[in-house]
Amino acid sequence: MSDSTSATWRTSSHSGNQGNCVAVATNLLDREGAVLVRDSKAPQDGFIAVGPDVWGTFVDGVRQGAFDR
Template sequence: MSPDLSGAIWRKSSKSGGSGQCVEVALELPSAPGHVAVRHSRRPGAEVIVYTDAEWSAFLAGARNGEFDKP
């Protein structure tokens, strides 16, 4: 999916620090309701990955439960 992202409001995590190695998310896409977009903060014009709300919720739940922690 390649929605029009011109109306997207991007935000960066408050825990991202100052290194610039961050991701940004757009939680409300006017052109694609029910989807979330993710991009690299240092390359805003590069590839954007779009997830459904269900996929994003599953990712966040996994992160909260430690599913992606390093061994």
Template sequence: MWPARLDLNNAGWRKSTYSNGQGGDCLELADDIPGAIPVRDSKNPTGPVLFVAPAAWAAFIDGIRTGAR
């Protein structure tokens, strides 16, 4: 379980390679957070962050790559 408050102010956020390059639909991911993949909307960097377990994130990305529905 992740802490109720995790300081992500200095996190290394990067834009997902699956994000739209036109300024919309942009996800950012933070690296180097043990046991979690923090995900946020790049248009709202001070908004909520979704924490995803690494195995669930890997399955999600695999589904995108294979075209799963």
């Protein structure tokens, strides 16, 4: 999938006005069920597509504080 123009992007409600977060689109799923991820402050730079298992592992890590500073 190379075209994300009709994707519905969303950011975390915890990001506030900081803009330091990722935007995620799950409404455009390719044949493998990829989740699209991009930098919310530089959407013109493109996106990556990750599998749902990878995305789930990442979200679980965030919820458990694995990436807290």
